[in-house]
Amino acid sequence: MLKEELKKLCIEAIDNNKEKIIQFGKNIYETPELGYKEFKTTEKVISAFKDLGQEVETEIAYTGCRISSGSKSSPVIAVIGELDSIICPSHKDANSDGNVHACGHHVQLANLYGSAIGLLNSGVINKLDGRVDFIAIPSEECVDYGYRTKLINEGKIKYFGGKQEALYRGKFDEIDIYMQCHMKDFDDGKKCIVNSKCDGFMTKIVKFIGKSSHAGFAPHEGINALNMANLAVNNINALRETFKDEDKVRVSAIITNGGDLVNVVPDTVCMEIMVRAFTTDAIIEINKKITKALKAAAFALSGSVEINDRVGYLPLKTDEKLSNLYKKNMIEYGNLSDDDFIEMYETAGSTDLGDLSQLKPCMHIWASGITGGLHTADFKVGDDYTAYVLPAKMLALTVIDLLYNNAEKAKAILDSFKANFTKKEYLEFLDKNTFIDLFDGSDL
Ligand SMILES: [Zn+2]
Ligand SMILES: [Zn+2]
Structure with missing residues (x-):
């Protein structure tokens, strides 16, 4: 089957489930939970994944879950959606603890679910060479140190970040390429940021x-x-x-x-x-x-x-070859033109995808569909289709590009990627720089 035919089938499957994907995102929005407390949210993702007829792996990083497209071993692409909310008590939708999804992670989870529908329900995955894991990951926002320190002291987690924790637990050992989106409000007429470098x-x-x-x-x-x-x-x-x-x-x-x-x-x-x-x-x-x-x-x-x-x-640096596949799909299937993109966004913000990008090629797209600043009382989804559905399609189409025809594109990206750390070196680096220093200034 031609690649374009596979992409058409995938888009059809997502379009046929458009309402379901949007409702799933809205349902997640109703139960905002901070990192490593995403018990209700994880349950919702588990039940949506089960409805797709999938066997779900749970508690991948204390909370969180994953489904996998099958046993084909390589390359393995991970599509990621984050589970945690933030606190913004002044937001009109904040719950009694002040929790609200003002970082758009509920949208990410709808994108995750939608891309799984596109690739799995359509049967397209069977025509590709490699595997896709759909991962709902906890605790991206680095907040609530007291609670997380307590979990560490109880031996329940080792790291503040969910991606760090999953990596440490060996849950990412087989993964070759990571892909995810965040939402952003664009006030300059642009619609998508292709590559990012973060603090x-x-x-x-x-x-x-x-x-x-x-x-x-x-x-x-x-x-x-x-x-x-x-x-x-x-x-x-x-x-x-x-x-x-x-x-x-x-x-x-x-x-x-x-x-x-x-x-x-x-x-x-x-x-x-x-x-x-x-x-x-x-x-x-x-x-x-x-x-x-x-x-x-x-x-x-x-x-x-x-x-x-x-x-x-750790600092994020996205893989340009990988992100360009997403950009091309946005032009061919998302009605965007070259002028709609910001090629590179350099920011002092941070994400634990940065850690993964030190080890493997990562794609991080800033997608549109929301209005108001991230983490603020003004944050809201402006356009349901653009936020919940369109990135789901684009993530799925990019997987098709990567794994089509003996996964030649994924393999080329992996061949040219230079890692800054092996997993072992990375974990040693974290441990070496995690310590308690007690200084007594009473003597000269
Ligand atoms: Zn955030
Ligand atoms: Zn976020």
Whole structure:
């Protein structure tokens, strides 16, 4: 069968289930859950996958699930949809915990489901050479550190990011190529971003430890942990002029506990810090500077600081050959023209797809169909077909391109790809940079 005929069958299957795909996305929108709490959401995906007659693998990364097109072993393409929501209490659809799908992950899951319908229900998959896994993955947003640290301490997960966790558990060992979309609001007349480069980051959970005393009659006997935190923020600000523009550095800090009683010199103050940069080397270098800034603050007041470092996500770099297949499909089957695309988007935002892109070719498309900024109260789906259905078609058509005719296109992409890490090196890198540093500044 010609490739164009396969693509037509695939599009027909998706068009015939258009309403079902849209309703599935809307149903997911009703139960927003944060990362590693996506129990209801995972159940909904499992039951939709089962309805397609598929055997579903569950708990792939604590939550999450997957179906696979069969036993053909290689190449293996993964189509990914993310399960977690964010918190945005000011959004009109936020639930009582403030949770809402204002990052469009519910749309991703509809895209995932729709592409599975297109490739599996149509029977097209049987004419291709290779395998497709449809994966609903947890915990992309790097938030809610307290809950995730608890899961880590209980031995239930090892990493904050769902893709990191699945990789660690060996769930991605057979996968050669990853594909996914995020939604974006376009205000410049464009309709699709083909390639992205994103910052990676490290997280620091920081505890300044001083000595309590009466704030009125004996402050001189105390060691003020809040003053240490204030100094730390100033030290970090003093460093900002040393950051190179091309490294796209962002250092964000919040105080999560600033003391308990106003008439007691606070002996414990906690902070969370995120250190973002455009390359892995820059992340490590800037992170060291921030550590010195924190220790200097403790040193000045003869207090201590406990710094809990952890690799957040690694920088993303998408594979241009791979993304171009999606772009061509958007032109041929999605009515877009060359002017509608932004070829490359460089951003200081981050995603755990970045980690996967250090090991294997990744495609990350920014698709249209939503309005309002991501993670804001204005976020909403503007056009159901464009958001829920069109990317499902384009993902499926791109799989056809990759696996048609002895998977020659997938193999060419894999041949020219240069990995920055093997899985073993990657996990060693994460472990090496995850540690607790306790600095005692009481002595010279
Ligand atoms: Zn997000
Ligand atoms: Zn997202």
